Amino acid sequence: MTTPLSPTDRSTIKRGKHRAVTDRAALHAVLDNALFCHLAVVVDGAPLVLPTGFGRDGDRVFLHGSTGARSLREAATGIPVCVAVTIVDGVVYARSAFDHSMNYRSAVVHGTAVPVTDPEEKAHALRVLTDHIAPGSWDYARKPTPKELAATSVLALDLTEASVKIRSGPPGDEDVDVAANEKWAGVLPLHSTWGKPEPDPALVGEWDVPEHVTRRSGTSQG
Template sequence: MTLSPTPRSTIRRGRHHAATERAALHAVLDAALVCHLAVVVDGAPLVLPTGYGRDGDTLYLHGSTGARSLREAATGVPVCVAVTVLDGVVYARSAFDHSMNYRAAVVHGTAVPVTGPEAKLHGLRVLTEHLAPGSWDYARPPTPKEVAATSVLALDLAEASVKIRSGPPGDEDEDVAANERWAGVLPLRAAWGTPEPDPLLVGDWEVPPHVTARSRAPLG
């Protein structure tokens, strides 16, 4: 399936970096762990990092019921969610042509409050499994009080755009011909570290298999 651009989601700058397949949108969202939620509060923009999770073409966001950004987003006002995965810094021959290799997605829409215990638990499971796969079935499940204290929003991925840049710098022909400066890409490769036990653990605990598996999986 392909993306169907709207006036808000149509890429105008750097169109050659636009990705048109919906699978590209899913891939970017699945690769990152943090999104930035933008909403207007009291006439001023508010942009906050938050965790998220994707289930099909639905993006789940969550936070405390006291979070002003989520309370405002739940009122039906337009919101925007952005996700970026940085893959490297592009060193060009000219300062003007320096750039970054990246994968980025922007989603526009109206967030819908997720109500009802079962629906909220589903959203929370999606969020938890995106951040820490295997944890939902391993950890203690949320209590009714914890579920009530958590706001869960669902955002449809119908209106979205994706830009991807990869490869070497795009220097001017005369700079390339002059051959006076080094140019190339410094890749950025993130990796998980060794799991660090909570000092409050009592006894000889082994790291659970789902944590070990996560620590060995590629990041991004």
């Protein structure tokens, strides 16, 4: 839990160094609390970034690969990717426009994503991916057929090269602005909360909402 992240030049935070966090437990926490990620690849020399599902399995993450990126579908041996997850905790209202900011938890992972093709490992990856967005759903829902398994593309990415950046707390105004005491400053927190389950109108008859869904309802996300 205390293995430090392995910094390379590109995963070493240069701006806002005081916000960099370098222990692996913090990386895991940010990843586990984020609902989805943004996955970036290079296609024809240009960047492409798309939101996609992911789930952590120890010191790697699985990614849903069928994001429409040609390069992902073509990468049999692996493809350079960058994955970012970001949770915003609030807006920081500073005394100056310049010092306005956000409170957030952010992780960026660099590496080579490798397709998961072994059927057993793929089924395991899909359990991890499903339970990340919907804890308990893998055990409850109908499992994938071999055809569905084949139609799903999964990538695995090691968490070897990663950075974590966290900002929390009040504004970081200039001393002169704080001393002047002429403007209000503070934080407006942002809360993400699961609402009330909305049953599918196609359900027939009376249904109790399953426990893995009801226990999430009303709780915080992130």
